[in-house]
Amino acid sequence: MRIPQQLSLGVSLQDDATFENFYLAESDPNSQVVALLQLFANGENPEQVVYIWGETGSGVSHLLQSVCQSAESSGRSFQYLPLADLTAMDPAAILDGLEQLDLVCIDDLHLLENQPQWQTALFHLYNRTRDSGRQLLLGGRKPPRGLNLVLADLQSRFQWSLLFQLRSMNDSDKIAALCRRSRLRGFELPEDVALYILHRAPRDTRALFLLLEQLDRASLMAQRKVTIPFVKQVLDI
Template sequence: MSDRSQSDDVPQQLSLGVSLRDDATFANFFQSLDDGNRQVVGLLQAFASGDNAEQAVYLWGEPGSGVTHLLQAVCQVAESAGRSFQYLPLADLIEAEPEVIVDGLEYLDLVCIDDLDLIEGRPHWQTALFHLYNRLRDSGRQLILGARKSPRGLALDLADLHSRLQWGLTFQLHPLSDADKVAALRQRSRLRGFDLPEDVAQYILHRAPRDTRALFACLEQLDRASLQAQRKITIPFVKQVLNI
C-alpha cells in the first residue's frame, strides 16, 4: 500500500484476509472486436491509475460476466501506480460488522466493493455503505462498486443509498457468446503458456458449466494436471481429468 495517508490509523489494504487473484488483470480479460465491454475496460484502466476524474463507478452483470475480474484488475493497476486501495468482496465479509469493515476507508485513494447485491435485506450494511459513500465523496476519493443487479434493480430499504448509487457512472458487462468463450479459453491457455486446440475448447464448453468463471477453473485444473502428467491437453485427457 502506498504511504500517502495522513495517519497511521488508516487501515492497510488487504488487512481483512482478502487476496487478489494474480490472473485477474486487464491483459487477460477477453474482449471480442465488437464487444461493448471495450469502452468499460478503457475507462476502468484510467480510473484505476487515477487518470479519470470520476469519483464513482457502478459495474454490474450476471455471474461470469467479469465484474469481479475487472474490480480486481483495477486494484492490480492501482497497486502498480502506488495508490492506496482496498478490495472488499462482500460474499466473504457480509457476516462481519459493517462499521468495522468500512471504518477509515475514506483515507484510501480507491475502494472497490464487490457483491453489492448482498446488502439487500441488511439495513446495517446499507447504512454503513451510505455513510462511507458520503465520506469518500467529501474526501475526493474514488469508489467502484460491483453487483449482479443494476442500481435501480437493487431492493434496498434505505432510499438515500438507492439515490447515491445512481449518481456515478453505471455500466453493464455483457456476457460472452459461445464463440467468444471458446476464444477466451484459447487466449487464457496461451497466457498460461500452452496451446488449447479449438476442438478441445469446444468440447469443454459443451460439457462443463458454461459460465466463464467455471470454464477458467476447468482450464486451470487441466493445466496443473497436464504439467504433473507431462501430457498434452487432448479430449481424452480432458475426459480423464474433468470426468466429463
C-alpha cells in the same frame, strides 16, 4: 500499496484478474468500460464513483480486481471488498477510515438486499468518500434500480454513479477466451477441446477458467498435451 487491513480480512486478489487477461471480442462494447477503468485505476479519470454490473460470469469481479492490481502498480492505496466474503462481519469495523484511501472497490452489491446494517454503513462510506475527493468503484449483478434496498438514500446515491453494464460472453466468446487464456498460461488448447469443455462443464466463465487451471497443472505433471481424452480423464466430464 496494499494496506494491512487487506491482509487481516483474508481478502486477496486473484493473480490472473488483470486487464490483460480480460477477454474482449472484436468491436466489443465492453472495450469502452475497460478503457475507462484503466484510467480510473491510475487516477487519470476525474469520475469519483463508477458502478458496473452484469450477469454472473460477465467479468464484473475480474474488472474490479484488475483495477486494484493496476492501482497497486501505480502506487495508489486501495481496498477490495467482496461482500460475498464479508457480510457476516461488522460493516462499521471494516469500512471505518477507508475514505482515506485513494480507491475503494466494493463487489457483490446485489448481496446488500437483506443487509440493512451494511446498507447504512455503505451509505456513510459513500458520503465520506465523496467529501474527501477519493474514488469509489462499485460492482454487482444488478443495476442500482434493480436492487431491493431498505435504505432508499443509498439506492439514489448508487444511481448518481457513472453506470455501465457489461455484455456477457456468448459461446464463441467463451471458446476464444479459453484458448487465449491457455496461451497466456503457456499451453495450447485446441478449439475442439474448448468446445467439448464448454458443452459439459458449468458455463460460468470463472468456473471455466478454474477448470483450465486444473488442466494446466495436470498436463504439466503428466507431461501430456491437453486433448479430449485427457480432459475426460482429468475432469471426469
